[in-house]
Amino acid sequence: MALRDIHLLGSPALRARCAEIATVDDELRRLIDDLFETMDAAKGVGLAANQVGITRRVAVVGVEDDRFVMINPVITSAEGRVRAEEGCLSIPEVYGEVTRPERIVLEALDREGKPFRRELEGYLARAAQHEIDHLDGIIFLDHLSLLKRELLLRRWKKEHRGGELVRKVTPERDSRG
Numbered sequence: 001m002a003l004r005d006i007h008l009l010g011s012p013a014l015r016a017r018c019a020e021i022a023t024v025d026d027e028l029r030r031l032i033d034d035l036f037e038t039m040d041a042a043k044g045v046g047l048a049a050n051q052v053g054i055t056r057r058v059a060v061v062g063v064e065d066d067r068f069v070m071i072n073p074v075i076t077s078a079e080g081r082v083r084a085e086e087g088c089l090s091i092p093e094v095y096g097e098v099t100r101p102e103r104i105v106l107e108a109l110d111r112e113g114k115p116f117r118r119e120l121e122g123y124l125a126r127a128a129q130h131e132i133d134h135l136d137g138i139i140f141l142d143h144l145s146l147l148k149r150e151l152l153l154r155r156w157k158k159e160h161r162g163g164e165l166v167r168k169v170t171p172e173r174d175s176r177g
Contacts, residue, residue, distance in 0.1 A: 001033045003041055004052035005166040009091045009139070009156060016055040018048070018135040021071050024113030028058065032069050032111050035060040041171045044089045046127045048134035051090050053166070059131035063124045071109035073132050076117075078104045086130060086140045092167075093159075094152050098143045100129050 007013045021028065031054065039047040039060055048059035057072045080102030087095045103121040106128055110116050120128055130140060141149050 001030075001037045003169045003171075004034050004038045006038065006042060006047075006089050006169055007051055007053050007166050008160070008164065010160075011053070011090075011165040013050045013053045013055055014090055014134070014139060015137045016050055017137045018050050018055045018057040020057050021109075024071060024109060024111070028056075028071075029111055031056075032058065032060065035069075036062065036067070038169050039089075042089050042169045045123075046131040047089060048131045050134055050137075057135050059135060061124065061127045061131060063127055066124055068118075069108075069111050070106065070128065070131065071111075071113070073106055073108035073128070073135070075129070075132065076105045076107050082126075084126060086126070088130070088140055090134075091139065091141070091156065094141075094156055096140060096144045096148060096152060098140050100126055100143075104129065 031049065035047045035049065035052065038052060039062060045063050046059060046061045049056045059070050059073065061068055061070065078101035081099055082102040083097050083099045085095050086098045102125065103119065104125045106118045106120055108116060133139070141152060
């Protein structure tokens with residue numbers, strides 16, 4: 001397992017629609033392990049492959065003791081609406097109120113390539129939806145009003161003028177959203 005660099009806002013990988021995965025093999029399982037390790041070190045609750053520069057449809061989610069991988073995830077149904085604050089490891093220290101379905105049904109492959117179906121709700125559903133958005137090249141800022149999005153983007157650009165498009169993750173790093 002290895003910690004991966006996290007791509008930041010402005011990296012083309014974050015806007016890429018990730019490619020479907022045809023085969024689950026040892027290389028993909030190593031990537032999954034790296035995603036979990038990187039997510040944990042960065043104190044996140046989810047991480048998509050394109051956030052570490054790999055445009056393949058795989059993401060991990062870890063909310064408290066509920067941890068799972070989603071390969072080629074699809075939301076087959078959604079209900080309810082709830083608004084809550086979101087942040088993102090790829091846009092540290094930026095937060096916004098996002099409305100998402102409260103409950104979803106998720107279908108995907110697990111780390112062995114076996115199909116699974118899960119009903120998710122609350123924070124776990126929100127985290128899974130956030131990561132699936134990443135796999136489609138969507139960031140949480142895209143769900144905000146134009147005015148709020150422009151305000152947060154201006155602040156980000158000002159604070160990260162000339163900044164890097166990736167950041168190193170270390171086990172000691174504090175929480176960044």
